[in-house]
Amino acid sequence: MLLQAADELQVIGLFDALRKKLSNAIKGFAHKEEEELEGSGSKQEEVAAADSPESKKEESALQREEPKKETMNGKKVEAAKNAKDAQHVVELGIATKIKSRFIGSVTLNEKEVDNFVDAIGKSMLESDVSYDTAAYFEQMLKNEVSGRKFSSNGIEEEMLGVVREALEKTLSETKGIDLLQFSKERVSQGMKPVKILFLGPNGTGKTTTIAKLAYMFKSSGIACVMAASDTFRAAAIEQTEFHANKIGVPVIKSTYGADPASIAFDAIAYAKAHGIDIVLIDSAGRQDTNKSLLKEMEKIVRVAKPDITLYVGESISGNAIAKQIMEFSKTIKIDGIILTKLDCDAKGGGAVSISHLTGIPILYFGTGESYDALVRYSPQFVVDSILPEPKAG
Ligand SMILES: Nc1nc2c(ncn2[C@@H]2O[C@H](COP(=O)(O)OP(=O)(O)OP(=O)(O)O)[C@@H](O)[C@H]2O)c(=O)[nH]1
Ligand SMILES: [Mg+2]
Known part of the structure; x- marks a missing residue:
């Protein structure tokens, strides 16, 4: 942490x-x-x-x-x-x-x-x-x-x-799904729970982003459960639990060293049994070079069959993220990127390049530590943040 x-x-x-x-x-x-x-x-x-x-x-x-x-x-x-x-x-x-x-x-x-x-x-x-x-x-x-x-x-x-x-x-080259809209549609069609898996390197903000999304879904009347599938890092389970309790959503957990895939499986079963719309599956931070952790991730994917897999990367890592995503993509299909800590990135160039380099859309920016510090990606948001509107005349 x-x-x-x-x-x-x-x-x-x-x-x-x-x-x-x-x-x-x-x-x-x-x-x-x-x-x-x-x-x-x-x-x-x-x-x-x-x-x-x-x-x-x-x-x-x-x-x-x-x-x-x-x-x-x-x-x-x-x-x-x-x-x-x-x-x-x-x-x-x-x-x-x-x-x-x-x-x-x-x-x-x-x-x-x-x-x-x-x-x-x-x-x-x-x-x-x-x-x-x-x-x-x-x-x-x-x-x-x-x-x-x-x-x-x-x-x-x-x-x-x-x-x-x-x-x-x-x-505008890549167009990502609107997670809220997508989930609402799925739920209205009875295709639930929607399963969303989060992966990425250590400390990028996966667990915090899950909490932010749980907060967003809950505020929109969509029920979530969190799967505390990081059984690797010290205090990771307590961290997920802390957020879940604060936001008021259930969390499925086990013990350190337990199989992350089986926790995801249990969370999905819990969602089905309780009519919950979304399962947010956390995972331990891993580098693209760590073969055993990548194998573990493959197992989570095989067992949980996520509808959406999101890569969580730090904006300050710049274009290095693109290389990491391409490496991860060799093992796991990544549907979208969440770029965190944009508020700490003095340059912001990665936010402009990553989708161009990977062909994978950014869905959200993390812009702070609070639950509402999550901005849905849009080219317009980036353009408006960088350049003022021309004055009429
Ligand atoms: N400023 C800022 N801090 C953030 C943002 N997102 C996450 N953080 C902080 O980054 C730190 C790490 O966040 P975590 O959610 O624990 O990251 P993680 O990827 O789950 O970490 P591991 O589980 O150790 O791999 C925490 O202190 C968060 O509060 C963001 O958008 N902006
Ligand atoms: Mg974490």
Whole structure:
């Protein structure tokens, strides 16, 4: 049990790093563009000149001169500082900037699209989003940005909207079941009890998540029983019992060293005898490398025949979870992921990548230690946590 360890965990804002980095990358882009427009003047001739070969030659020269201009002009120091903080400065070419000023809209050329997409992708990599997922997202973003007309007045807000769309598409690749809905349907069809098995490495939050789900089901009028099938770790049975008593659901237990599969079997029999809708089956923490514990898990699956098997992993483990899940999947079919301790994960990149890497949907996020600290996964929730809604206008 990792009770002390959890006490030491630092609780932070969800997706802190991703939110800051992505917002900065978008702002870096827009502010840079606005600052340049300030200095570009508004002479009509400049529009006509913008596309001329001379202007194109000048364009790169101007860009090279920019740092000097920013240090010379006091007004621009703040913008330069912001851009430095953002670490990414995506620049529009001078021709695009001037055109945007007069035409009222702007379409990015190929280089500008690439610069923008690269900067956003880099922000994702720095927040521990996996390389594959970031590349997939970049392609989505590129498709959205290429050829698109942005209004010159609200480019930052529009860019924000485009990044949100691309992120939502990336996160919508896998679609998990709604556990509550699924269980209600099963129960209404008389197909009960619904059996849900929880597995994963040590200390990730399996038992706590079972308690959270029992609380959720009970609050929705669905009856549960807990199977204290971790007979391996010291105090595991008492921990399950503690939660069951606190929430007010029955628990089926045995002694340490008893066969976890037979406890699951007994809990299912108890549910059938008492008309209980759901059996939540705990298990001892195990690594994908521990062959004997994996064999034990196979036996639990064979005996209990779970309707749903959920992998419980810690968000702070990042993309390493994907590898573990793939290893577990060789032995046991995993239907969904519960990603716990998102509240302690400064980066949050794993939450964006794991489903892309494994093809297995995340069903819930654990966001704290209390029973109600469980958030149903949705791409919208992740997008909203990372990026603000664009302002209308
Ligand atoms: N901050 C935070 N802590 C959590 C969350 N989920 C679980 N915990 C804490 O993590 C610690 C371990 O949780 P357990 O539920 O015992 O984990 P487990 O996977 O059952 O552990 P083993 O049975 O030892 O394998 C506890 O102190 C929980 O309170 C979460 O979403 N956020
Ligand atoms: Mg446990």
